[in-house]
Amino acid sequence: MRALAEVCHARGIPLMTDDAWGLDHAFCSRLPMSSLEAGADLTIGSVHKTLSGLCQTSVMSIQGDRIDSGRLQLAFELEQSTSASSVLLASIDAARREFQRDGERLLGHAIDLAAVLRERIEALPGLDLFRDDRAGEPGIHAMDPTHVSFDVTGLGLTGFSAADWLREHHGIHVELADHRRLMVLVTYADDEAGVARLLVALRELGGAHVDADCGDIPDVPRPQDLRMETVMLPREAFLGATELVPWREAPGRISAEMICPYPPGVPVVAPGERLTEAVVDYFQQLAAAGVMVEGAVDESLAHLRVVAR
Numbered sequence: 001m002r003a004l005a006e007v008c009h010a011r012g013i014p015l016m017t018d019d020a021w022g023l024d025h026a027f028c029s030r031l032p033m034s035s036l037e038a039g040a041d042l043t044i045g046s047v048h049k050t051l052s053g054l055c056q057t058s059v060m061s062i063q064g065d066r067i068d069s070g071r072l073q074l075a076f077e078l079e080q081s082t083s084a085s086s087v088l089l090a091s092i093d094a095a096r097r098e099f100q101r102d103g104e105r106l107l108g109h110a111i112d113l114a115a116v117l118r119e120r121i122e123a124l125p126g127l128d129l130f131r132d133d134r135a136g137e138p139g140i141h142a143m144d145p146t147h148v149s150f151d152v153t154g155l156g157l158t159g160f161s162a163a164d165w166l167r168e169h170h171g172i173h174v175e176l177a178d179h180r181r182l183m184v185l186v187t188y189a190d191d192e193a194g195v196a197r198l199l200v201a202l203r204e205l206g207g208a209h210v211d212a213d214c215g216d217i218p219d220v221p222r223p224q225d226l227r228m229e230t231v232m233l234p235r236e237a238f239l240g241a242t243e244l245v246p247w248r249e250a251p252g253r254i255s256a257e258m259i260c261p262y263p264p265g266v267p268v269v270a271p272g273e274r275l276t277e278a279v280v281d282y283f284q285q286l287a288a289a290g291v292m293v294e295g296a297v298d299e300s301l302a303h304l305r306v307v308a309r
């Protein structure tokens with residue numbers, strides 16, 4: 001991020017970062033460098049994700065003079081509610097105070113606990129831990145040790161089905177699942193008993209799926225294979241006359257909805273783009289794997305909302 005900041009700043013461009021999961025980095029020396037420290041000019045982070053805020057407590061931070069704070073304020077007020085919630089503001093301030101005072105210890109506890117969990121997961125057959133020695137590989141500068149990710153396909157399961165099984169049989173709700181992996185987040189509020197309970201559940205998960213077959217796990221297509229042509233203004237496509245068509249009939253039609261699988265939470269399609277065979281096939285693979293989808297009228301993706309002919 002420091003290098004990105006240097007490139008941006010050499011050209012007079014501010015660097016803005018999505019710090020949704022990284023707000024805690026500023027409060028503990030054992031976590032990766034925070035983006036503000038690395039030179040970002042504006043960051044947005046979720047206090048409810050890795051600190052102790054109530055849900056919907058996200059904060060925007062700016063530093064330096066590349067961001068015009070007066071203009072930012074104007075833009076912010078375009079979207080802001082006139083009824084600020086004192087509960088949410090107080091929650092942000094309480095979290096800030098708690099971690100400013102005691103972050104090193106609180107987050108250090110989470111890191112120690114996560115290290116125990118990592119070590120035990122490595123010893124479980126069928127689970128392939130995403131190890132922190134991968135830092136330095138292309139695209140990986142540093143690892144946040146509290147995000148414990150592991151591939152479960154060695155058990156013959158997708159991440160989605162493993163997450164469902166853990167919820168159903170052990171009442172354990174993982175932070176994130178995708179077609180291959182689970183990610184459990186160890187926070188300052190977890191304890192040894194919680195980690196032990198998770199390990200029991202993971203051991204049973206393995207035992208219950210000795211001969212499981214997760215079928216073909218779709219490869220995530222390359223971004224260039226998902227590129228589409230924008231043939232209409234998004235506004236016109238979204239607000240104009242639309243119809244729902246079965247997915248088989250969708251290639252060639254203009255999308256009138258945003259379709260955003262989560263994870264990764266990045267829209268694949270925006271209104272106004274002409275759907276291609278490759279994208280529609282990818283959606284069907286996602287739907288078959290049980291991916292959560294945001295933005296689509298029919299979240300099963302059996303029908304797609306397109307511009308009417």
Ligand SMILES: Cc1ncc(COP(=O)(O)O)c(C=O)c1O
Nearest residue numbers: 018020021045046056057058265
């Ligand atoms: C990478 C990333 N950015 C942004 C967000 C949205 O943050 P918030 O929950 O504060 O709206 C999320 C939420 O999951 C996220 O994972």
